[in-house]
Amino acid sequence: ATPTAVMVGTGVGASQGVLIKGGQALESTHKVNCIVFDKTGTLTIGKPVVVDTRIFIDTSPQEFTSLVAAAEVNSEHPLAKAIIEYAEKLRQDEAYHVWPEARDFESITGHGVKAVVQSKEVLVGNKSLMLDHNVTISQDAEEILAEVEGLAQTGILVSIDKELHGILAVSDPLKPEARQVISILKSMKVNSIIVTGDNQGTANAIAKEVGIHTVVAEAKPEKKAEKVKELQDAGNIVAMVGDGINDSPALVAADVGMAIGAGTDIAIEAADIVLMRSNLEDVITAVDLSRKTFFRIR
Numbered sequence: 001a002t003p004t005a006v007m008v009g010t011g012v013g014a015s016q017g018v019l020i021k022g023g024q025a026l027e028s029t030h031k032v033n034c035i036v037f038d039k040t041g042t043l044t045i046g047k048p049v050v051v052d053t054r055i056f057i058d059t060s061p062q063e064f065t066s067l068v069a070a071a072e073v074n075s076e077h078p079l080a081k082a083i084i085e086y087a088e089k090l091r092q093d094e095a096y097h098v099w100p101e102a103r104d105f106e107s108i109t110g111h112g113v114k115a116v117v118q119s120k121e122v123l124v125g126n127k128s129l130m131l132d133h134n135v136t137i138s139q140d141a142e143e144i145l146a147e148v149e150g151l152a153q154t155g156i157l158v159s160i161d162k163e164l165h166g167i168l169a170v171s172d173p174l175k176p177e178a179r180q181v182i183s184i185l186k187s188m189k190v191n192s193i194i195v196t197g198d199n200q201g202t203a204n205a206i207a208k209e210v211g212i213h214t215v216v217a218e219a220k221p222e223k224k225a226e227k228v229k230e231l232q233d234a235g236n237i238v239a240m241v242g243d244g245i246n247d248s249p250a251l252v253a254a255d256v257g258m259a260i261g262a263g264t265d266i267a268i269e270a271a272d273i274v275l276m277r278s279n280l281e282d283v284i285t286a287v288d289l290s291r292k293t294f295f296r297i298r
Ligand code: ADP
Pocket: 039, 040, 072, 075, 077, 079, 080, 109, 110, 111, 112, 113, 124, 125, 126, 154, 155, 156, 195, 196, 197, 198, 199, 219, 244, 246
């Protein structure tokens, strides 16, 4: 393509909210045959909501969620925000939106949080967080988790002094356009896969809803990048679409990194293309634009 054609291409992109950081990004995009999607905040809306609690001990839901909120109040994670919102809703009276004091707060990336509340050790997070701290997960709890994950929700486990006290079910629905976008990409000969830090069960259920067959779950940031490299080594030209700090190594590793505009600054900086509207249809816009710019000339 001529420099003018590339300029026109990036200009058209910008006018549609697809920010392409330079000619190389626009050129690489037309060769993409494989797209790796992050789940939370990319395929899903990214605004998780607590939809259910299962409590195993003799305590009120208010008491239970207050303790959980106390442990989560210092976390920046979207799941923590969902828990705080839920705890506030259970305590209608705003005068009670004060959680017990938490000490020794610790955020364990990709697993959850840990804090001391009312002299008790509170853990909130996924199964590996519990297993790493020698918390036993009962058969009952396993069944509830499977049920929750089958509904494409994430089960968050809560232990107090190493004993499992309850599970919160969190729902983060698919973006309305997600399924159709994946199907259109397929018709454009672009294969889609999911990589996520979330558990296998939830990831599989979301994959099924959106029409994707390949899922890499429980993936740490480096693992996401490794998957991208693995696909490249197999001869694919790979785009990565993500919104989080945990996606930035993969965004950099990919032939084309695409960041969701509503995502974190670190992801936006790491990406070659920014989807300002945060709408997945713009993945198609980017591929289309690149194909039009680079196929026309040959
Ligand atoms: P994703 O790749 O889907 O954005 P993360 O790597 O951020 O996921 O987190 C992976 C998993 O770790 C979450 O699905 C959740 O089970 C658990 N987790 C992480 N942070 C928290 C938190 N603050 N509270 C509860 N659970 C958490």
